[in-house]
Amino acid sequence: MIEVKNLTKIYGHNTDAALAMLKKGVPNQEIKDKTKQVVGVRDASFTVENGETFVIMGLSGSGKSTLLRCINRLIKASAGQILIDGVDVLTMAPKELEELRKRKMAMVFQRFALLPHRNILDNVAYGLEVQGVKIEERQAKAREVIEMVGLSGWEDSYPENLSGGMQQRVGIARALATEPDILLMDEPFSALDPLIRQDMQDELIDIQEKLQKTIIFITHDLDEALKIGDHIALMKDGEIVQIGSPEDILLSPASDYVARFVENVNRSLALTAASVMVRPRYVVHPKDGPRTSLNFMEKHGLSTLFVLDRTGKLKGYISAEDAAELAAKGIKDLADIIQDDMPTTNPNTPLADLLDVMAYTKVPIAVIDEDQRLQGTLVRGSVIAGLAGGRGGINNG
Amino acid sequence: MDRIPKIPLAEWTDNFIAYLQSNFGASTQAFAEGLEGFIKGLQGLLIAAPAELILIIIVLLAWRLAGKKMAVFSVLGLFFIYNLGLWSVTMETIAMVISAVLLCMLIGIPLGILGAKNNTAHRIIMPILDFMQTLPAFVYLLPAIPFFGLGVVPGVITTIIFAMPPVIRLTDLGLKQVPEELIELGKSFGSTFWQMLVKIELPLARSTMLAGINQCIMLSLSMVVIASMIGAKGLGGIVWRAIQTLNMGTGFEAGVAIVIIAIILDRITQNLGTKK
Numbered sequence: 001m002i003e004v005k006n007l008t009k010i011y012g013h014n015t016d017a018a019l020a021m022l023k024k025g026v027p028n029q030e031i032k033d034k035t036k037q038v039v040g041v042r043d044a045s046f047t048v049e050n051g052e053t054f055v056i057m058g059l060s061g062s063g064k065s066t067l068l069r070c071i072n073r074l075i076k077a078s079a080g081q082i083l084i085d086g087v088d089v090l091t092m093a094p095k096e097l098e099e100l101r102k103r104k105m106a107m108v109f110q111r112f113a114l115l116p117h118r119n120i121l122d123n124v125a126y127g128l129e130v131q132g133v134k135i136e137e138r139q140a141k142a143r144e145v146i147e148m149v150g151l152s153g154w155e156d157s158y159p160e161n162l163s164g165g166m167q168q169r170v171g172i173a174r175a176l177a178t179e180p181d182i183l184l185m186d187e188p189f190s191a192l193d194p195l196i197r198q199d200m201q202d203e204l205i206d207i208q209e210k211l212q213k214t215i216i217f218i219t220h221d222l223d224e225a226l227k228i229g230d231h232i233a234l235m236k237d238g239e240i241v242q243i244g245s246p247e248d249i250l251l252s253p254a255s256d257y258v259a260r261f262v263e264n265v266n267r268s269l270a271l272t273a274a275s276v277m278v279r280p281r282y283v284v285h286p287k288d289g290p291r292t293s294l295n296f297m298e299k300h301g302l303s304t305l306f307v308l309d310r311t312g313k314l315k316g317y318i319s320a321e322d323a324a325e326l327a328a329k330g331i332k333d334l335a336d337i338i339q340d341d342m343p344t345t346n347p348n349t350p351l352a353d354l355l356d357v358m359a360y361t362k363v364p365i366a367v368i369d370e371d372q373r374l375q376g377t378l379v380r381g382s383v384i385a386g387l388a389g390g391r392g393g394i395n396n397g
Numbered sequence: 398m399d400r401i402p403k404i405p406l407a408e409w410t411d412n413f414i415a416y417l418q419s420n421f422g423a424s425t426q427a428f429a430e431g432l433e434g435f436i437k438g439l440q441g442l443l444i445a446a447p448a449e450l451i452l453i454i455i456v457l458l459a460w461r462l463a464g465k466k467m468a469v470f471s472v473l474g475l476f477f478i479y480n481l482g483l484w485s486v487t488m489e490t491i492a493m494v495i496s497a498v499l500l501c502m503l504i505g506i507p508l509g510i511l512g513a514k515n516n517t518a519h520r521i522i523m524p525i526l527d528f529m530q531t532l533p534a535f536v537y538l539l540p541a542i543p544f545f546g547l548g549v550v551p552g553v554i555t556t557i558i559f560a561m562p563p564v565i566r567l568t569d570l571g572l573k574q575v576p577e578e579l580i581e582l583g584k585s586f587g588s589t590f591w592q593m594l595v596k597i598e599l600p601l602a603r604s605t606m607l608a609g610i611n612q613c614i615m616l617s618l619s620m621v622v623i624a625s626m627i628g629a630k631g632l633g634g635i636v637w638r639a640i641q642t643l644n645m646g647t648g649f650e651a652g653v654a655i656v657i658i659a660i661i662l663d664r665i666t667q668n669l670g671t672k673k
Contacts, residue, residue, distance in 0.1 A: 072585055074584055097587075098587040098589065099587065102586065102587030103587075105585075106586065107581070109582065111578050115601075117603075126586060129596070130586050
């Protein structure tokens with residue numbers, strides 16, 4: 001577990017005065033004007049649980065990279081605490097710090113940071129080499145992680161012969177080779193083409209499912225943050241302005257700044273079926289009969305109705321025409337006209353995966369839980385409202 | 398202005414040199430003897446070795462590092478030097494250049510590393526280098542005599558003073574040019590100071606450092622020729638004698654030999670940095 005408490009980084013030679021002003025709540029700009037010291041990170045606190053992907057996101061100059069570098073002390077913070085499993089990184093002796101960097105955490109860089117004079121195998125083995133692991137052993141381990149990132153066969157090539165995406169795979173392999181608990185990733189996919197970036201994100205998610213590392217991931221791309229983050233911290237001017245799950249950030253932005261930030265995001269990646277579904281208020285039971293159903297549909301302007309059994313399980317749906325026909329024949333039981341070819345989904349499915357179905361179905365998508373109980377329905381209106389940034393459609397069906 | 402008495406810089410310098418000589422004369426003498434042994438040994442070796450063997454070694458180096466054309470040039474050039482009867486004096490000169498360059502690297506590379514790693518050291522070293530490079534060579538050619546006597550040793554010592562600055566400067570520069578991200582990479586994996594230096598910084602500074610060594614070789618060659626004035630002999634000695642006796646023909650022959658050696662050394666070492 002990583003706990004960051006009241007972390008502050010001030011750049012300059014005389015940080016004491018600036019620190020005192022900062023504690024009194026003086027804004028960054030005023031501190032800079034009066035003391036010539038620049039605030040990089042301002043009173044940041046957050047906790048990263050083991051095995052989670054914690055995304056720090058913000059625009060350039062927001063202090064996100066500085067914050068990341070404070071965690072492995074590439075940059076020494078001015079005040080605060082960084083507790084890794086209870087031990088404060090800031091007060092570590094140089095040897096302890098070296099040991100921490102060797103065994104416990106590894107970093108992945110924006111511009112890959114591969115050593116041009118080493119082949120892929122030796123690049124990946126670098127961390128183990130620094131640890132003093134014997135050559136056969138470290139090369140065997142390097143081969144193993146190279147295979148994991150899908151680069152088998154490239155061991156003897158040099159970085160200059162690899163594409164950007166492949167180079168970053170090497171960067172990730174190098175970080176995994178020492179089997180650290182913690183991965184610090186500094187905008188690892190920012191320098192890649194959009195399509196390759198998406199592939200790499202998917203692969204990172206796969207790797208993470210297998211290895212369950214604790215990842216701190218920096219990005220300026222909100223779509224990326226929403227896609228891979230278990231939690232997201234949004235930074236502005238060195239401060240964390242909101243921490244929450246992707247949905248928290250999207251659905252309840254803590255400030256206008258966050259709201260403006262999420263305005264243009266591809267919401268379909270973060271929103272799930274559950275967050276935009278309409279509560280199933282208008283449903284019928286088989287014994288209700290066609291007349292009741294027709295009345296219901298007319299009153300609320302619906303062309304189809306979902307049918308539930310007594311325990312709330314979804315049996316299917318009926319259409320208005322079929323109900324009218326049934327009523328004309330005088331049959332009371334709906335059983336004959338119940339159709340069950342409606343699309344269904346579970347509540348956690350991302351909206352992105354449902355848009356395709358949504359486009360072609362004539363019937364609303366039924367959101368059901370593991371027990372087949374109807375949780376809600378997805379109709380075009382509420383989905384569009386969700387994508388457009390309305391506060392979901394939970395109660396306005 | 399004229400009222401201010403002349404600052405006695407010349408007297409001070411004389412006194413300072415006299416002081417150094419009386420206090421450090423013994424140790425410089427011992428150092429000079431060691432160095433002389435090394436240079437003379439190397440000269441003896443190069444002169445005693447069959448000319449064919451040395452020719453083959455140089456041509457192979459030229460071929461590997463500078464291509465076919467340079468290999469052909471080396472064959473013709475060295476044959477020409479041999480034909481002029483300048484082979485053994487050329488070997489004397491080359492031995493002096495090699496000795497001077499080796500010492501320049503031995504002293505210069507650590508100083509360059511120091512300068513790159515330590516700002517205070519950097520601020521002290523750089524002005525001294527400016528001084529070393531701009532002070533006319535003749536000014537320290539003479540004081541070398543009381544310390545090291547006449548001959549190859551003061552010649553090589555003054556050559557080192559003259560030729561070392563680029564080694565220090567470009568080592569310093571090469572190390573400073575290592576991309577910040579690669580420094581962070583080394584640190585973030587817990588590398589020690591020496592691991593950083595050996596595994597990351599020096600390999601990445603290599604081509605810049607080799608450019609410095611190439612310059613050092615060229616400067617050494619030119620200075621070794623000038624140093625013949627204090628008895629360093631070699632090709633420069635021939636030129637110096639030719640000037641004194643107005644013997645333009647032999648002077649020109651030795652001059653051409655120097656140019657040939659300069660071209661071969663330059664082309665071979667120029668390409669060191671670009672090869673993997």
